[in-house]
Amino acid sequence: MTLPEVSPARLEEEWAADKDVLASLRENGDRPEIVRMVDVSFRGTEPALDRLEEDAEELGFEVIEREEDEEGEISLFLGREQTSDDDAIRALTLKCLQIELIYDVEYDGWGCTAEDGAE
Template structure:
């Protein structure tokens, strides 16, 4: 599957937000090199999200869940096991922006828990 080109300005805007999240994780003692589940979310209509969910594995993700908010907007959450090192997150964001274009959905960001490497 060939993924489409992304507007560089859009990628840079997302990357600016990503750097804030990475800084917050680091401030909470996160060790970015630790592989963990990173979830990404996409908003869209039922058909577009269903196509994306059906193709999640092919794209390197697992389907986590679908949620509907109080306004009736539907989101699909996908997961991927990876580190949150800067280059890995930048590559993930690029891929998600490509998915956004390919599936006519709206990328809504990523999240994960901080991993300190310490046992709780």
């Protein structure tokens, strides 16, 4: 699958928000080199989310769940095992923005737990 070009301005807009989340993780003792589940979410129509769900594995993700909010808006949550270092998160964000363009869905961000290496 060929992934489309993403507007540099759009990527920088998302990266600015990502840096805030990364700073918060670090403040909570996160060790970014630790691999953990990072989830991403997309909003969209049922048909668009169905197509994305069908292709999730090919895109490197596993399906976590689908959720409907109070207004009836549907979100699809996907996840993959990875680190939370800056390069990995920036690459994840770029891929999600490419998915947004391919599937006509709205990327709604990523999240993960802070991992400090303690069991």
